[in-house]
Amino acid sequence: xxxxxxxxxxxxxxxxxxxDADLRMLERTYERFRVVNALVAHPGGLYRRDxxxxxxxxxxxxxxxxxxGGDVCRMIxxxxxxxxxxxxxTALDADERAIRWASARDAGDGVVYRHALSSEVVDAGxxxxxxxxxxxxxxxxxxxxxxxxxxxxxxxxxxxxxxxRDIARxxxxxxxxxxxxxxxxxxxxxxxxxxxxxxxxxxxxxxxxELERSAPAGWSVHARLPARLELRWEQGG
Ligand SMILES: C[S@@+](CC[C@H](N)C(=O)[O-])C[C@H]1O[C@@H](n2cnc3c(N)ncnc32)[C@H](O)[C@@H]1O
Numbered sequence: 001x002x003x004x005x006x007x008x009x010x011x012x013x014x015x016x017x018x019x020d021a022d023l024r025m026l027e028r029t030y031e032r033f034r035v036v037n038a039l040v041a042h043p044g045g046l047y048r049r050d051x052x053x054x055x056x057x058x059x060x061x062x063x064x065x066x067x068x069g070g071d072v073c074r075m076i077x078x079x080x081x082x083x084x085x086x087x088x089x090t091a092l093d094a095d096e097r098a099i100r101w102a103s104a105r106d107a108g109d110g111v112v113y114r115h116a117l118s119s120e121v122v123d124a125g126x127x128x129x130x131x132x133x134x135x136x137x138x139x140x141x142x143x144x145x146x147x148x149x150x151x152x153x154x155x156x157x158x159x160x161x162x163x164x165r166d167i168a169r170x171x172x173x174x175x176x177x178x179x180x181x182x183x184x185x186x187x188x189x190x191x192x193x194x195x196x197x198x199x200x201x202x203x204x205x206x207x208x209x210e211l212e213r214s215a216p217a218g219w220s221v222h223a224r225l226p227a228r229l230e231l232r233w234e235q236g237g
Contacts, residue, residue, distance in 0.1 A: 005171050008210065009203040010141070015193045017139065023097070028192040030069030030101045036194060040226060041134055041165060043072045047079050050161050054129050055085035063128040063155060065118050065148060065164075066136035067091035070102030070111060077109040090128070092116055118151035127157040137166045137231065138205040145214065153233060162233040169205040173227035177202060205229075 003009065015021055016029055037043060054060045060080070064073050073091040080087045089111045093099050096115045103113035114121070131152050140148060152162040167173065181195045189195050206214065208223045215221065215231055222230040 003174070003203055005169060005174055005203065008138075008169065008206065009200075012200045012203050014139065014197040014200050014204075016197050021193070025191050025193055026097060027101050029194055029197070030098060032189060032192050032194045033069045034071035035188070036198070037071060037134065040167075041072070041228070043075055043134065044079075046072075046132060046163060046165070047076055050132075050163055051076060051080070051087070051130050052083060052085065054159075054161075055080055055083070055087055058129070060085070060087040060130060061128045061157065062087055062089045062130045062132070063121070064089070064091050065131065065133040065152070066139070067093050067102060067113075068098050068135075070098075070105065070113065072134055073102075073111045074106065074109040077111050088112070090114060090121075092118065092121065118148055118155065122151050122154045126155060127160075128155055129157050129160045130163070131155055131160065132163040132165065134165045135167065135201065137164050137211075137229075138201055142214075146216075149215065149219065149231075156233070156235065159235055161235070162231075164231040166229050166231075167202055167205040168223060168227045168229045169202055169207050170227060174199065174202045176227075 016026055051060060051062060062076060067073055070091045073089045077089050091102055091111050091113045093115060094117050099113045099115040137145065156162060177198055181189060181198065185195050206229060208221050208229060211229055211231055212221045218233060220232050222232060224230060
């Protein structure tokens, strides 16, 4: 089926978001996020550019909004330890199923897992030096998007940075993801939502220009390879 990728398809809903999604497939999806993120999201760049420099000055407090399987948080915790730096990493997700799965796989990484919305963390008066999300913006309807951006700024400590990372929608990204995941549909990605939800995610995602128009003043949009977007707010930046 050929989809119109010239506009965001907000009617397409990811299978993993269904409250009655098959739990076995959902958990396999959380597990496979690690591979997908390593291949397309390159969270090491976030660590090197935004987290490590701050951790060299102070104990760095990091918040991942919509942490899913928690693999990015665990990677950050391990790299900080490897580099002899100190941090407090919080993995937040609105979906209890994600937090249950992720917290059971911490294996001494020391990440704090919380089932909550960002607005609830705001109410608790907490502050973080680095606030990020990965593959979350496209999940949000316009009011949830505005809320997450507002909450991000309220949660930010002086000198901190917010980095919301996501896919950039394009026909090329869709065609490439479709072609590259097809050979693995019945092996590596079997019994997970990775292939189908990935294609829906691209249809729901922003182009750089759409994201610029959707974000309030003060936020900046950066296009990165491959087919990536970053929506950033840096104090004094
Ligand atoms: C596609 S998953 C991405 C998970 C993870 N960040 C990753 O990159 O592997 C999106 C996650 O965002 C969570 N989510 C969506 N809206 C949220 C919100 N407003 N606050 C917190 N989590 C949210 C969902 O429950 C889901 O686990």
